[in-house]
Amino acid sequence: MTIAVSPPANALPSHSLRDAAPRPLCTDCGVSRMEDPKACGRACQFIAPDYPALEARVHGRARDAARPDELHFGPFLALHRAALKQPRTGAQWTGITTRLAETLLETGAVDGVLTMRPDEDDPWKPVPVIVTRAQDMALCRGMRMGYAPLLALLEPARAMGLKRIAVIAIPCQTYALRALEAELGFDAITVIGTPCSDNTTTEKFHAFLDLLDEKPETITYLEFRADYHVELRFADGRKRAIPFLQLPISKLPADFFPLTCRTCVDYTNVLADITVGYMGGEGRQWLIVRNERGRALLAALGDEVELSTPGSAGKRAGAVKGFIANTRRAAGGLPLRRMPGWLRPLIGWLMPRVGPRGLEFARTRVEMKAAETVIHLAREEPARAKRMIPAHVWALVEPYGLTRESLGIQGEARRQE
Numbered sequence: 001m002t003i004a005v006s007p008p009a010n011a012l013p014s015h016s017l018r019d020a021a022p023r024p025l026c027t028d029c030g031v032s033r034m035e036d037p038k039a040c041g042r043a044c045q046f047i048a049p050d051y052p053a054l055e056a057r058v059h060g061r062a063r064d065a066a067r068p069d070e071l072h073f074g075p076f077l078a079l080h081r082a083a084l085k086q087p088r089t090g091a092q093w094t095g096i097t098t099r100l101a102e103t104l105l106e107t108g109a110v111d112g113v114l115t116m117r118p119d120e121d122d123p124w125k126p127v128p129v130i131v132t133r134a135q136d137m138a139l140c141r142g143m144r145m146g147y148a149p150l151l152a153l154l155e156p157a158r159a160m161g162l163k164r165i166a167v168i169a170i171p172c173q174t175y176a177l178r179a180l181e182a183e184l185g186f187d188a189i190t191v192i193g194t195p196c197s198d199n200t201t202t203e204k205f206h207a208f209l210d211l212l213d214e215k216p217e218t219i220t221y222l223e224f225r226a227d228y229h230v231e232l233r234f235a236d237g238r239k240r241a242i243p244f245l246q247l248p249i250s251k252l253p254a255d256f257f258p259l260t261c262r263t264c265v266d267y268t269n270v271l272a273d274i275t276v277g278y279m280g281g282e283g284r285q286w287l288i289v290r291n292e293r294g295r296a297l298l299a300a301l302g303d304e305v306e307l308s309t310p311g312s313a314g315k316r317a318g319a320v321k322g323f324i325a326n327t328r329r330a331a332g333g334l335p336l337r338r339m340p341g342w343l344r345p346l347i348g349w350l351m352p353r354v355g356p357r358g359l360e361f362a363r364t365r366v367e368m369k370a371a372e373t374v375i376h377l378a379r380e381e382p383a384r385a386k387r388m389i390p391a392h393v394w395a396l397v398e399p400y401g402l403t404r405e406s407l408g409i410q411g412e413a414r415r416q417e
């Protein structure tokens with residue numbers, strides 16, 4: 001059963017924000033628009049992140065590479081496949097993210113939630129908002145492509161007298177939030193995180209939609225599914241699934257993905273209390289419960305949510321090696337090695353059946369992202385690579401021969417586990 005919602009238009013006003021300060025590698029998380037824009041120096045994932053210290057502060061311990069899957073997914077207490085028994089209309093998957101935040105507001109556990117609603121004129125564009133009524137969370141469901149200055153709302157939220165807040169954030173926003181958390185003056189901040197990768201500006205994303213359909217303005221939903229298909233939904237209710245191999249990626253301009261989103265170092269949002277994604281979910285949602293606060297959040301949903309143990313099948317090494325070879329060619333300005341047209345439907349049919357699935361799919365994607373990070377940073381920002389790439393990212397790519405030495409990066413990461 002799907003629950004219908006018909007929220008009132010414009011129920012969530014946007015806030016007027018200061019201009020962003022110019023920064024070289026920046027996803028405008030909002031910190032540069034705060035009273036002290038210099039806070040970026042302490043907060044930014046793209047300068048010199050210290051994941052072990054922040055993991056220890058937020059979760060009580062840093063990731064432990066000896067525990068299964070922590071090297072890939074960060075510290076956690078439990079992994080689940082999950083679905084709301086009553087999926088919500090307009091949600092990206094079944095709406096667990098929104099429901100967690102709604103529950104926090106309904107029970108009075110938080111005074112407000114910082115998240116994104118769609119722009120009135122462009123539903124793909126995220127607009128940061130402060131939500132204080134549980135019923136307004138429905139206005140924010142669904143994924144928008146792009147980034148927007150979510151953390152610029154921290155100061156207005158404090159000025160409104162909100163003491164306990166929740167923030168729904170993508171990883172580069174979560175890092176800055178956690179880095180500044182102690183100085184923000186809130187009594188408690190709960191972070192509901194989603195994974196994030198391959199993001200770009202909303203403006204550039206429209207160029208991708210233009211390549212996918214003759215009437216891009218009718219596309220209302222897009223998701224990269226774990227079965228190697230992109231799902232599109234249209235305003236008239238139609239759905240279309242396109243195999244990854246048949247996506248027009250090679251037609252995108254070289255600068256389609258900004259350097260930030262090719263090189264960020266935290267795919268799975270390791271500093272959130274709970275991460276809500278899909279990669280390890282084999283068609284369902286995938287939850288990473290990271291600490292006791294995250295455990296309590298999930299428990300508050302009671303039997304509204306169906307949980308099961310994530311599966312894992314297939315082997316990732318071949319797929320990751322192929323990805324690395326292509327990424328190196330692309331980073332060097334060479335054309336991608338493309339599979340012959342006749343072979344693509346066959347491989348497209350085989351991949352969901354014999355390729356990495358479940359947790360192995362999630363590990364595959366995390367390793368690919370780590371490889372992309374080190375290759376692009378080594379080439380485009382070698383000085384920054386020294387400080388920006390944490391030790392765990394090097395550990396993920398070392399089995400594929402990607403090391404500081406092989407990439408010509410001198411020096412150590414700022415802090416080693």
Ligand SMILES: Cc1cc2nc3c(=O)[nH]c(=O)nc-3n(C[C@H](O)[C@H](O)[C@H](O)COP(=O)(O)OP(=O)(O)OC[C@H]3O[C@@H](n4cnc5c(N)ncnc54)[C@H](O)[C@@H]3O)c2cc1C
Pocket residue numbers: 090091092093094095096097098099115116117126140141142143144145146147148168169170194195196197199276277278279280285
């Ligand atoms: C740009 C992007 C890339 C992603 N890539 C992956 C991926 O590679 N693998 C994976 O497992 N999951 C990824 N996700 C997360 C995934 O798409 C779902 O959002 C997540 O699984 C939650 O589904 P849901 O039904 O619980 O969300 P819903 O209940 O529909 O809630 C979604 C929440 O996300 C917020 N949101 C939407 N767009 C943005 C945005 N651009 N920035 C910040 N917040 C936003 C909404 O305001 C809402 O609060 C990505 C999300 C984004 C925004």
Ligand code: SF4
Pocket residue numbers: 023025026027028029030031032033039040043044045046172176
């Ligand atoms: S991403 Fe955020 S913290 Fe980093 S430079 Fe941009 S505004 Fe500052």
Ligand code: SF4
Pocket residue numbers: 027146147170171172173196197198199200260261262264265
């Ligand atoms: S891909 Fe990385 S840098 Fe880009 S928006 Fe997502 S978390 Fe931020």
